[in-house]
Amino acid sequence: MIKKVTLLTTLLSVGTILTQAQSVKDALIISQEFNNGTARFKGLGGAQTALGGDISSISGNPAGLGFFGQSDFSVTGSYLNTKNKGSYFGETNSQSKNNFGVDNAGIVLHMPTYRNGGNLDKGWLNFNVGVSYNKTNNFTNHLFYGGTNSNSTIVQSYTDLMYQDATWQEDFQDTYLVEPYGDASKGFFPITREGDAKYQQNELVETGYNSRTNLSFGGNYSNKFYVGVSFGFTSLRYDASKHFGEYGWTKDAAAVAANNPNSVFLDPTNDANQYLDASYDLVDNYGYSSRGSGFDFKLGFIYKPKEDWNIGVTIQTPTWMTISDHLYTYKETSFYDDENTDTRFGYNRLVIDPIDPTDYNVRTPFKFSLGATKFFSRGLITADAEFVDYSSTRYREIDGMYMDNAYTRYIDDTNNGIKETYKAAINARLGGEVLINSFLSGRAGVNYFGTPYKNADNSNYNGSLGLGVKLNSSLYLDLAVQHSILKYSESPYVYDQEFWGTASPVADITVNRTNAVLTLGAKF
Secondary structure, eight states: OOOOOOHHHHHHHHOSSHHHHHHHHHHHHHHOOOOOOOHHHHHTTTOOTTOOSSGGGGTSOGGGGGGOSSOEEEEEEEEEEEEEEEEETTEEEEEEEEEEEEEEEEEEEOOBOOOSSSOTTSSEEEEEEEEEEEEEEEOOEEEEEEEEESSOOTHHHHHHHHHHOHHHHHHHTTSSSEEEOSSGGGOEEESBOSSSOEEEEEEEEEEEEEEEEEEEEEEEETTTEEEEEEEEEEEEEEEEEEEEEEEEEBOOHHHHHHHOTTOGGGOTTSGGGGGTTOEEEEEEEEEEEEEEEEEEEEEEEEEOSSTTEEEEEEEEOOOEEEEEEEEEEEEEEEEESSTTOSOEEEEEEEEEOOOSOOEEEEEOOOEEEEEEEEEETTEEEEEEEEEEEGGGOEEEOOTTTOOOHHHHHHHHHHHHHHHHHBOEEEEEEEEEEEEOSSSEEEEEEEEEEOOOBSSOOOOEEEEEEEEEEEOSSSEEEEEEEEEEEEEEEEOSSOOOHHHHTSOOOOEEEEEEEEEEEEEEEEEO
16 A cells, blocks of 8 residues: 655654754744733734834834834833643643743834925924834744554654655665564554554743834825835844653564565564563654744835724734754664563664754735724724735745755745645734723734644634823833633644554643743833
């Protein structure tokens, strides 16, 4: 029977030829942004397309700079707590990770147009300039799950790779984990026992962030039409380490003979024979880091059809980035006569070198946003929607750096993997603000991030609450707390389910993220 698992699908979960698989994952890491900003806009659910007059306008809708009637400066500190719960074969484990940092800092310089005579409410009233730093994504994460699997072994995924790629076939053959079938057309089978109980655990630790420094300009025409442009300079810093462990027993002679009666494992004079009916510890490790920088542009408009309404639009170009990756991955297997002893009789370590080169260019998707704000006597409601086609992310060789047909195919395969994995999504935000008294405001908001995957639903919903305090005529303080719950399923490894006659293992993950932000600002 022909094994039908595609190479890319296997790589995404197994972590063997990781560079290409990680590049497909990078497409989402680079493209997906959560618009962290000041505590005011965080409390409003992040809705900012049709609402100006906040430091977040520098990175949100630059047309909002036209609403500033005086200069402004603020800094936003952040605390992020991520709690993960993983359920795997009936066992549940929890992990948490905390992170402190600066989410946003910016300054707006108000530059009114001074005119002698005429109607001071007509024409261009100001041209304001803003500079800000904004953290658009925080990758802090720690995930762990484990349980007893009696249905499969990760070595099944290795044999699928060997079936499809001669290089991996050569590398894995000497690990004492695999053996060819007697019928060579079927490829290889695991020496580890598929159907016996074995403990498996998977741990993933991620750190880093995506950030953007913006230089923005916004103008106000007759208090009716606002226009702005922003120049963004993006920085990516992402690090991940994954450790998968499997602890079980290898097959006995009878089980090996059923698949290959001429196996070297059955020859008592061959060293391979001692690896039968033995206890083993298998650890599959990889570490990955990605650094990048790039630039983009954003054009924004806000129109007031009536005094109590704003209509906003933003158009953001792709971000053109240069990325540099570093990868290591290795597998270690120890063999023991008895699972209760620490004395091993066999050991092997397989190091998988990364695919070179690791420098490339990336173009992220266009982003389009449309929003509206309705004002009341003591508050407002604002909402917006953003369209992003994640499947349009494209990788490209750095011109003249690599003259290698294999690398060209690698880039093409990565782009095809992106198109097969991702799709367009709608992100929606809704928020409201109420003026409680002359110095205190209350805020609440929700947002929805549509799933970027074609074949999985990991839609993300967030809720937020916030307070705004006017300390005096120039100083202000804003506080917001945002909470999100995300549930999804993942496989620590996958294989050809039809060939092996059993489903790939699945872990159910619940992610709780609580983000508290505090903004201190001054108008001058």
